[in-house]
Amino acid sequence: MALESTPNHTQSVAGWAAHDSSGKIVPYIFKRRENGVNDVSIKVMYCGICHTDLHFAKNDWGITMYPVVPGHEITGVITKVGSNVTKFKIGDRVGVGCLAASCLECEFCQNSQENYCDQIQFTYNGIFWDGSVTYGGYSDMVVADHRYVVHVPDNLPMDAAAPLLCAGVTVFTPMKDCQLVESPGKKVGVVGLGGLGHVSVKMAKAFGHHVTVISTSPSKENEAKQRLGADSFILSTNDEQMQRGKRTLDVILDTVSAQHSLGPILELLKVNGTLALVGAPDKPIELPSFPLIFGKRSVKGSMTGSMKETQEMMDVCGKHNITCDVELIEPDQINQAFDRLARNDVRYRFVIDIAGNSKL
Numbered sequence: 001m002a003l004e005s006t007p008n009h010t011q012s013v014a015g016w017a018a019h020d021s022s023g024k025i026v027p028y029i030f031k032r033r034e035n036g037v038n039d040v041s042i043k044v045m046y047c048g049i050c051h052t053d054l055h056f057a058k059n060d061w062g063i064t065m066y067p068v069v070p071g072h073e074i075t076g077v078i079t080k081v082g083s084n085v086t087k088f089k090i091g092d093r094v095g096v097g098c099l100a101a102s103c104l105e106c107e108f109c110q111n112s113q114e115n116y117c118d119q120i121q122f123t124y125n126g127i128f129w130d131g132s133v134t135y136g137g138y139s140d141m142v143v144a145d146h147r148y149v150v151h152v153p154d155n156l157p158m159d160a161a162a163p164l165l166c167a168g169v170t171v172f173t174p175m176k177d178c179q180l181v182e183s184p185g186k187k188v189g190v191v192g193l194g195g196l197g198h199v200s201v202k203m204a205k206a207f208g209h210h211v212t213v214i215s216t217s218p219s220k221e222n223e224a225k226q227r228l229g230a231d232s233f234i235l236s237t238n239d240e241q242m243q244r245g246k247r248t249l250d251v252i253l254d255t256v257s258a259q260h261s262l263g264p265i266l267e268l269l270k271v272n273g274t275l276a277l278v279g280a281p282d283k284p285i286e287l288p289s290f291p292l293i294f295g296k297r298s299v300k301g302s303m304t305g306s307m308k309e310t311q312e313m314m315d316v317c318g319k320h321n322i323t324c325d326v327e328l329i330e331p332d333q334i335n336q337a338f339d340r341l342a343r344n345d346v347r348y349r350f351v352i353d354i355a356g357n358s359k360l
């Protein structure tokens with residue numbers, strides 16, 4: 001169903017969209033639904049640029065519906081609440097992540113695992129309950145069902161908290177699954193030191209683990225240790241370092257956005273260790289059998305987090321003062337930011353200053 005068939009979409013909103021697989025972002029005026037009984041309206045303050053936005057803008061996964069307004073790392077302030085909404089009031093500092101709607105009835109929806117509902121719809125490039133295409137946070141305001149909105153703790157700055165809404169929760173949930181949130185003292189590896197990777201390091205350190213960054217860039221060693229607090233660094237292109245690192249890690253979080261082989265990385269896990277794959281390369285990754293079999297190792301995927309986990313993650317970040325290292329940009333710099341993200345030139349997350357607060 002197209003937007004034209006949804007008559008209550010009468011609000012004109014200014015945003016930024018890609019119209020084809022060049023991925024070029026241009027200003028775009030579009031319509032959003034009026035605030036419904038279950039909705040909140042949010043004035044967007046900041047929106048992080050996730051690598052997924054780039055995958056969608058360029059149609060890397062072949063599923064983009066153009067025009068696409070990306071953005072699922074949104075922080076802002078509530079401006080309207082529907083009559084069924086009790087959890088939020090006007091003026092609240094809130095966040096919206098990847099999820100916009102789910103069936104509410106399946107076993108996953110009923111058990112606060114709605115991110116695994118097979119009818120899950122995302123904040124952009126999804127189809128909302130009313131049949132309309134969803135548009136993300138590269139826009140002045142969003143209308144969101146209150147069940148897919150979280151509170152931002154008061155002590156977290158809205159710009160540096162924005163990437164927690166996707167990058168943060170995406171690495172928090174596999175950490176929780178691997179019992180890293182409540183029991184300290186494990187050896188944790190992080191592959192790929194970008195947006196997801198840098199917040200993995202910060203969280204794993206805050207939760208009391210020994211953290212090893214595994215990267216192809218020698219220049220990231222100092223940053224990983226001095227800026228982010230990592231304990232150890234393995235240059236994955238150095239055979240001797242990879243050899244020395246064999247069977248040392250309990251859990252590895254793989255956040256790499258491009259095709260790569262898991263074989264050498266799996267060798268770094270202890271027997272029975274787990275590699276949690278969160279990076280989403282468009283081409284299949286290489287998974288050789290021997291490092292799996294000889295070490296009784298597991299590889300598991302993880303897709304963002306439920307809303308309950310997202311709120312829990314925000315609260316944990318509030319408690320430990322975990323925020324992201326961000327580079328603030330203006331909306332007219334999104335294309336340069338995309339180019340730099342594609343070249344892995346970001347420390348560690350671009351965040352768009354949608355409301356122009358940095359200029360005040």
Ligand SMILES: NC(=O)c1ccc[n+]([C@@H]2O[C@H](COP(=O)([O-])OP(=O)(O)OC[C@H]3O[C@@H](n4cnc5c(N)ncnc54)[C@H](O)[C@@H]3O)[C@@H](O)[C@H]2O)c1
Pocket residue numbers: 049050051052055166167170192193194195196197215216255256257258259260277278279280281302303304341344346348
């Ligand atoms: N599972 C989920 O729910 C989920 C959620 C968010 C993002 N993602 C995906 O996670 C990936 C990472 O996202 P991000 O926003 O952190 O991206 P990013 O660009 O900030 O970070 C990616 C990192 O991978 C590294 N890298 C790139 N190519 C590499 C290679 N060939 N070998 C080793 N390292 C390489 C880069 O240097 C960078 O440090 C993307 O594919 C994104 O779509 C998945």
Ligand SMILES: [Zn+2]
Pocket residue numbers: 050051052053072166167
């Ligand atoms: Zn994301």
Ligand SMILES: [Zn+2]
Pocket residue numbers: 102103104105106107108109110114117118119
């Ligand atoms: Zn469901």
